[in-house]
Amino acid sequence: MTTRGPIICGVDGSPGAHWAALTARTLAGLLRCELVLAYVVPPRPPMPLAAVPVVGQPVGTAQMVELDRLESDAAFASVADELADTDAEHIIEHGHAADRLSAVADKRDACMIVVGTRGIGAARSALLGSVSQDLAARASRPVVVVPAPENAPESCLGPGPVVCGVDGSEGSDAAAHVALWLADELHAALTLVSVRAPRVTGDGRAGGLAVATLSTPTRDHVERLAISGDPAKELARAAADRKATLLVVGSRGRGAVRAALLGSVSAEVTRRSHCPVLIVPPGAATDHAS
Secondary structure, three states, X not given: OOOOOOEEEEOOOOHHHHHHHHHHHHHHHHHOOOEEXXXXXXXXXXXXOOOOEEOOEEOOHHHHHHHHHHHHHHHHHOOXXXXXXXXXXXXXXXXXXXXXXXXXXXXXXXXXXXXXXXXOOHHHOOOOOHHHHHHHHHOOOOEEEEOOOOOOOOOOOOOOOEEEEOOOOHHHHHHHHHHHHHHHHOOOOEEEEEEEOOOOOXXXXXXXXXXXXXXXXXXXOEEEEEEEOOXXXXXXXXHHHOOOOEEEEEOOOOOHHHOOOOOHHHHHHHHHOOOOEEEEOOOHHHHHOO
């Protein structure tokens, strides 16, 4: 039995949650850890503001509780068939999705959080949309953001390597450690990509790659790329060209002046990438990838 913490997967009944759950199931099996599905009940307006007419009748507190139950049941049911062969735990939280998913992950000592890229609308507290960016900004655990695949495979994970963006920053170093761990656990190759943004001078191209790899445990057969261009675009392209299993980036880089790969770039990468993007906060490598 592994002592690794579980994977927390946010679900809300949306198509994005469907693909997130499939990916979380695959990762939980490969990493030999438990899977926890979490539905977050959105904040409701205080009564009597919540007592809006429904089918000609006002909605009271008891009806709101029942509505919450029905919504959570529907969210779990929406992924039941896909996860029928797993023993996933179901939990219900109340509050803002990013806050609660992050808190649950900390409480459970989770190895990662998995969410999709789209939910069912802000008015219904969609877990999966802007929430993925909120999580990436605040969570202390790695966050996997899963796009909807084009051809509906059983898993959103590609057959290729783990691709990791590096730039020599602290955030990059944490990302590289997690990428190395995942490549070993998933029996995948590892590709490290250092991107120099246009008009940047100095050692941003080769130096960033060297710094990141020198502080990372050695591994045979690591592909190393040093390229010039828009960091988010080039990272997404490198992952797509290799049919990457995951694209790994850190949540912070060196800043725009140094063409940081990792930081605000992580948000753009999640919008461009066709494979799941793992966003790693500083410190996650030693705390959770073990």
